[in-house]
Amino acid sequence: MEFRRLGRSGLTISEIAYGNWLTHGSQVEEDAAHACVRAALDEGITTFDTADVYAGTKAESVLGRALAGQRREGLEIFTKVYWPTGPGRNDRGLSRKHIMESCTASLKRLQTDYVDLYQAHRYDSSVPLEETMTAFADLVRQGKVLYIGVSEWNAEEIAAGAGLARELGIQLISNQPQYSMLWRVIEDEVVPTSEKHGLSQIVWSPLAQGILTGKYLPGQQPPTDSRGGHAEAGGSMQQFLRNEELLTRVQDLKPIAADLGLSMAQLAVAWVLQNPNVAAAIIGASRPEQVQDNVKAAGVRLDADVLARIDEVLGGAVERDPGKVSRGA
Numbered sequence: 291m292e293f294r295r296l297g298r299s300g301l302t303i304s305e306i307a308y309g310n311w312l313t314h315g316s317q318v319e320e321d322a323a324h325a326c327v328r329a330a331l332d333e334g335i336t337t338f339d340t341a342d343v344y345a346g347t348k349a350e351s352v353l354g355r356a357l358a359g360q361r362r363e364g365l366e367i368f369t370k371v372y373w374p375t376g377p378g379r380n381d382r383g384l385s386r387k388h389i390m391e392s393c394t395a396s397l398k399r400l401q402t403d404y405v406d407l408y409q410a411h412r413y414d415s416s417v418p419l420e421e422t423m424t425a426f427a428d429l430v431r432q433g434k435v436l437y438i439g440v441s442e443w444n445a446e447e448i449a450a451g452a453g454l455a456r457e458l459g460i461q462l463i464s465n466q467p468q469y470s471m472l473w474r475v476i477e478d479e480v481v482p483t484s485e486k487h488g489l490s491q492i493v494w495s496p497l498a499q500g501i502l503t504g505k506y507l508p509g510q511q512p513p514t515d516s517r518g519g520h521a522e523a524g525g526s527m528q529q530f531l532r533n534e535e536l537l538t539r540v541q542d543l544k545p546i547a548a549d550l551g552l553s554m555a556q557l558a559v560a561w562v563l564q565n566p567n568v569a570a571a572i573i574g575a576s577r578p579e580q581v582q583d584n585v586k587a588a589g590v591r592l593d594a595d596v597l598a599r600i601d602e603v604l605g606g607a608v609e610r611d612p613g614k615v616s617r618g619a
Contacts, residue, residue, distance in 0.1 A: 306559070308338050328356075341369055354402070383417055384410055404435060405434070410441065437461055440464070467616070474609065475616075478610065497558050498558070506530075507541070540604075
């Protein structure tokens with residue numbers, strides 16, 4: 291495993307992070323989830339990312355139990371706040387009330403006194419940004435949160451948040467966007483703004499929700515045991531699955547991976563880590579061997595000619611529109 295600094299902070303994280311968005315508390319049994327976390331720890335992963343909303347708050351609880359007994363100082367635990375976690379009108383968003391209550395609940399589920407990074411899971415245009423950032427600053431001063439991050443904020447929102455954070459004397463150090471060979475919408479605006487204000491990217495879905503593993507073949511039904519084979523698969527994944535030209539182009543990446551001695555998944559994870567503004571790629575897993583395969587992307591360096599070959603193969607299948615910074619997953 292290799293490690294990178296997060297933003298301009300002193301916090302060092304593993305460049306492969308383990309996330310439990312679609313697995314813990316929902317798609318896999320708890321024993322399997324614990325096995326995946328143990329595999330992550332065995333492979334040198336120290337950074338674990340979750341959110342209060344995942345699996346209706348169950349994912350945080352599963353992760354807390356899976357990490358119980360580990361040396362807390364040797365871990366970086368990240369979680370998020372924004373999406374609804376209850377039926378009330380204040381059980382959502384980035385109001386002071388919801389941020390404070392959600393943080394308290396997350397700490398209890400994660401069985402920890404503090405989280406290393408607390409992230410605004412989306413931008414909340416219904417709440418004054420000053421209220422949101424002041425609440426985050428208070429959590430930092432209370433010792434419940436060490437650093438602040440955001441997820442899927444656009445360039446303008448990041449700049450405004452970073453400015454307020456500086457005024458309040460806290461550090462806004464990260465953004466968590468979707469980013470992959472196929473989904474590059476952050477490159478033109480979000481990344482330059484983040485670099486200017488001292489934020490790194492912690493990217494989710496580097497495998498484009500599994501599309502870049504090459505398991506989905508043009509003209510064929512998705513494997514029944516795959517994410518794409520589940521009825522609830524939606525969003526950008528359905529967009530990818532319906533695009534036979536894109537699936538064909540992904541198959542054409544296989545010789546590139548083979549030439550490098552990499553699996554398709556390793557190539558995809560290594561690709562996002564070539565961006566110097568990316569501090570970590572989040573991987574998920576339902577089986578320990580998936581963790582063991584993906585972490586082999588750590589430390590891989592792709593030459594400029596390899597990156598050019600990838601661009602040539604994918605061509606017009608790549609989404610680059612900065613207006614499509616996600617508001618969904």
